[in-house]
Amino acid sequence: MLSLKKYFTEGLIQFTILLSLIGVRVDVDTYLNSQLPPLREIILGQSSAYTQTQFHNLRNTLDGYGIHPKSVDLDYYFTARRLLNQVRALDRFQVPTTEVSAWLVHRDPDGSVPGTQPSAGITLENASGLQDGTGPDGAVRESGAEQGFGEELEDLGAVAAPVNGDLTKEDIDLIDILWRQDIDLGAGREIFDYSHRQKESEVDKELSDGRERGDGWRSAGGQVAHRNLLVDGETGESFPAQVPGVEDQTALSLEECLRLLEATFPFGENSEFPAADVSTLSEAVPSESRPAGIQSSLLSPLLPETESPFDLEQQWQDLMSIMEMQAMEVNNTTAETLYNGTSGDLLTSNYNLAPNTPINQNVSLHQASLGSCSQDFSLFSSEIESPSMGSSSALLQLAPDNSTGLNTTFSSTNFSGIFFPPQLNSTVNETGGPELPDPLGGLLDEAMLDEISLMDLAIEEGFNPVQASQLEEEFDSDSGLSLDSGHSPASLSSSEASSSSSSSSSSSSSSSSSSSSSFSEEGAVGYSSDSENVDFEEAEGAVGYQPEYSKFCRMSYQDPSQLHYLPYLEHVGHNHTYNMAPGALDPEEPKLPSVGKKSSKEKPSEFLDKQMSRDEHRARAMKIPFTNDKIINLPVEEFNELLSKYQLSEAQLSLIRDIRRRGKNKMAAQNCRKRKLDTILNLERDVEDLQRDKSKLLREKVEFLKSIRQMKQKVQNLYQEVFGRLRDENGQPYSPNQYALQYASDGSVILIPRTLAEQQARRQERKQKDRRK
DNA sequence: ACAGTATGTCATATT
């Protein structure tokens, strides 16, 4: 249990971080009841307005890491924010509850398969993938195709695919941002953030809006870069116009970006390592020079004021999904394929839809220095044709030199590997923890790493969602079966079962499963004859059975057939006759089967007789001086009292006792059947609800997994972008095999030899393990 | 005539 709890907490933190990365602002406090400091602190550093020292303590306690509060200057913030925004731009996969619900409504009839959800007919491939669920391939394909289609939908103005569309855009924007980072940190940011938020909350919003927003911030942000960008009228996505010089500009932007990074994250401790251009750029932009407004705008996304798209429920669901992922992690070894395939698909779809999308832009821009990117796209395009294949290769190419590092890195647990040497992944957390107040530090913090690994695992599980969907399908199909089985296998006798099932349909409408309604039927049946007497007796003052009786009456009233018997006059007359029972045959035994015949016999004589129950007839035959209702419903005392008032023969007494017994039992049987029916109906409802919940959760899970995959892909791209821009003293690019970007514990970004990074990773890994023990 | 359903009844268990 303890470990579970811990796991949960960790997962919570990680997931929250991830969410913030994605762009979802989650208030950790909500989860942890302010025991943990808000994530934004991790991301922004303690200097942020949110200072919850407990966080560190808690973190220490929980994860064994300490985050050392470190005052951060504006630059820090800016860079952090910028990077954070970029990272966010990488991916934002939200599944607003409401939207999900909408899906459910729309989808459930189809079979409520999570996988098939997102894009109905459009993503056939996707659906098939989910249903197949045989392996990662299916999942990969599914997600990729799904996203692609989702984007397409968005492009088309479709609303159904909430999550996917934005991502792509963000993705595109991300690159723009990178290029423009140096240009302007002000106006554009705010707009960006705004758009960001908007997108979050308005996933369904029309594309046009998004387009406007995107354009807005773009234009505001960096005209230079954007001058060359064309906005696709259909897709709303910007793509580089084939204008000579664009590449140069972009390249510059990247350089500057790097410089900014450098400035923001001084190489401090790690300065000993070759920092190449980066280090030279360390002059960077003085934090003071930045307008305060910018900062605020940058921070805004993290601030609570901004609408919190996730309500508690949503948050909880998120957590749960994460937990689920974690639980399922174990199975996944195919993450690589999954991930690669997915990302590839995603990109492919993008490529497909809008060949001129920013991604392309990137490619062209970076081609000079960064071959990997272009390769990526080519790969993606190829993937279009063969979704399942080439995913890995695509990644490989993405990670050009470093076959081992990046490739494996991105595949699963090495999200961090993008930024850190693979080995550092899990390790970095600890060291990085204490002194990573800056956003990036926070992002890439241990938690982040853990998260990432977690995500990876989750993603690896990739097909799990598929399986889940399958399960769900089964479940759905079963639902009917289960219900049926519930009926048939139930110990119910055939008659009972049938009755229950049949009545369920009929009564469901009339009776909201309340006893009263159900009673109506039963009551009508059981007391049809008795009811008449009931009223009569009530007048007489019989009270003992009031409660049940009232129920009964209600029901009898509801029963149309009984209505006409209810009138008092009729009852009175009827009572008279059957109370007196003058014409009844004395010899007729109470249990005599002739009763049925009697009705036929008496048909001609009296219609009322027909209404009488067998016991009533018997009572009349035996000349019982009081009504059956009395016999049945009077409390024992009154009943005995009543009996004592008359001189009754043994036969009469016996009959009376039988009548009472049978009458009570009749009611009991009715109640019993009604209860049974209600139970069945309730179970049915519960099953439906559970199915709904399950499918909803599964859908959410799928969405989250998708978003994670996308985010990973984008982070990878970003990493490569940055790395690819680095040049040594000779102007030569660094080999990914030999160097890796790493975020130091103090938040700085450094370029270090892989060997060193690996060492560190190992070291920290050890530490981490020790602490966790 | 037959199947399915609705009710009643009995035996028995539970409350």
Added chain:
DNA sequence: TAAATATGACATACT
């Protein structure tokens, strides 16, 4: 313990 109730199983009637 007795009365009231609940319920499974069977019977009967009706459609």
